[in-house]
Amino acid sequence: MSRIFLLMAVVLGWSVTGCSTSGDSSAAGLAPAGSFLQTNAPIAVVDFFDMYCHTCQTEASHVNELQRAVNSRGMGSKVQFYAVGWGNSPLEAETYRKRFKVPFPVISDRDLAISKRYGSFRPPLLIALRREGGTWKEFYRTQHVMGRTDEILNAILP
Template structure:
């Protein structure tokens, strides 16, 4: 073994590198203007009077965020699959551990409302007309999903899982989500 590999300096640099790189990526904090029904507010654990939504206001153990656009044909195709996923989640023993919110990238309140009504979406959808959340989350294609750890502690806000594009099987998506948490053990 080369001598420099056993030097104390190299060992310290090696440990620091992996300690920093092992740290979870944190979901960005942002505020979006929005209004919620009593049921939506209760699901997210926030007051119904909330007018500016931040993902860090959510009082659930985990938050699933879907970035979508009403004009995206993939998002339109995803909507009934997402409704099936929500049905499965609500019927699971883990339903109270998750909040779900959709953020309409570049969409106005009116456009988000059309998408909600057309596809009968029952989880909160929020407009992001000026691309605040879309830009903050990395400008991914739509749909894009994040699973965020919202429990108190040093990992609050950690992105546990991401999925880019349509997921065809809601059961598989639920299994993938649960596998990234410590719930299904």
């Protein structure tokens, strides 16, 4: 029931401000699902979130901070960040992207096609993948980012 209420509030808020709710994720500022892991970077960091998850909302600024820390160490070309909306529609994922000012690609995963590749879990979840040959291998996983920037950087940076 609370999901329906929140979604209605989001939709009503968007209509009042005139934002598009056409469902076209590229027009909304989301990355298309086909762009997931389409990078030349040897490492990908994936933040799985659910717009309705309070912990995910709390962790969002810390994931953004982690990405800034990677860039400030001159490793931005070696590590590509993604945020994947676990079970979220394009509208929900776009709302999350804007509300939490996510500076890297955000992808809607309404049908969990991306999320299922990484086992059964509930967000928040942050994973790091390393390109090995033509495939991506997971080498790091955590559900908590807050206050752990240096520890995570030491685990994921080459």
